[in-house]
Amino acid sequence: MLPLLQVRGVHKYFGGVHALEGVDFEVGAGEVVGLVGDNAAGKSTLARIIAGVYRPDAGDVLLEGKPVQIASPKMALDLGIATVFQEFALVESLDVVSNLFLGREIVHRGLLARDEMERLTRSYLRQLNSRIPDVHVQLQTLSAGQRQCVSIARALVTDPRIIVLDEPTASLSVAQTAEVLQHIERLRDMGLGVVFIGHNLSDIRAVADRIEVLRHGHNNGSFPAGSAKQEDLLAAITGAARYPSRAPA
Numbered sequence: 001m002l003p004l005l006q007v008r009g010v011h012k013y014f015g016g017v018h019a020l021e022g023v024d025f026e027v028g029a030g031e032v033v034g035l036v037g038d039n040a041a042g043k044s045t046l047a048r049i050i051a052g053v054y055r056p057d058a059g060d061v062l063l064e065g066k067p068v069q070i071a072s073p074k075m076a077l078d079l080g081i082a083t084v085f086q087e088f089a090l091v092e093s094l095d096v097v098s099n100l101f102l103g104r105e106i107v108h109r110g111l112l113a114r115d116e117m118e119r120l121t122r123s124y125l126r127q128l129n130s131r132i133p134d135v136h137v138q139l140q141t142l143s144a145g146q147r148q149c150v151s152i153a154r155a156l157v158t159d160p161r162i163i164v165l166d167e168p169t170a171s172l173s174v175a176q177t178a179e180v181l182q183h184i185e186r187l188r189d190m191g192l193g194v195v196f197i198g199h200n201l202s203d204i205r206a207v208a209d210r211i212e213v214l215r216h217g218h219n220n221g222s223f224p225a226g227s228a229k230q231e232d233l234l235a236a237i238t239g240a241a242r243y244p245s246r247a248p249a
């Protein structure tokens with residue numbers, strides 16, 4: 001079966017910085033791929049290329065085997081690619097429903113379709129197994145983990161096939177992290193292709209099917225999450241071991 005999304009030989013420069021040097025990456029439907037690497041390895045740059053925020057300087061992106069030019073974030077959404085970036089700010093003074101539909105409100109005959117948005121919000125939260133009790137509470141009353149859940153639910157509004165989560169468990173408590181990991185499992189169960197970026201290996205190992213390591217803008221190993229040895233993963237991340245790139249598909 002063709003992977004949903006493939007990135008092949010992608011390069012990205014920022015002035016003199018060669019942030020991605022021929023990176024390969026892929027994710028299939030119903031698969032969680034952990035993308036790990038030290039700071040500045042190029043994880044967020046790869047996420048932004050997939051999200052249409054940056055254009056690659058070389059290389060290809062393919063959706064179900066067909067080359068695509070993801071020229072803008074809007075085009076990524078239209079192609080079924082949603083991204084949850086750490087820095088996306090939810091609006092603290094608005095409720096859960098309004099945050100989900102901010103900028104993409106459902107309007108019928110010039111009026112906000114509040115009932116429909118509320119119903120959909122409940123449905124997305126249920127699908128994620130969310131513990132947010134009430135869709136009308138203001139965001140500022142929620143925990144950081146619950147806010148992350150709102151960010152993920154907001155991504156579902158665009159009905160994606162692929163969802164990229166850039167460090168969704170960074171700065172969360174242990175209990176909140178466990179909740180977000182459950183949401184990620186739900187996304188996989190819904191059949192989405194999930195890219196889970198992080199640097200906490202135990203979080204990634206808890207839910208990923210496969211782990212891809214980036215180091216200094218290169219692929220440095222691809223591991224089955226269940227059976228990979230911790231020391232091998234660490235060696236790949238730190239550069240103590242070199243793993244040649246996979247042969248091109």
Ligand SMILES: Nc1ncnc2c1ncn2[C@@H]1O[C@H](COP(=O)(O)OP(=O)(O)O)[C@@H](O)[C@H]1O
Binds near residue numbers: 041042046
């Ligand atoms: N917008 C940008 N302008 C200049 N340099 C950038 C920009 N974005 C990323 N970089 C550089 O690219 C490299 C990879 O960064 P990034 O993709 O954010 O890594 P990671 O997410 O793995 O920590 C770093 O050296 C970073 O400083």
Ligand SMILES: [Mg+2]
Binds near residue numbers: 043044045
């Ligand atoms: Mg990053």
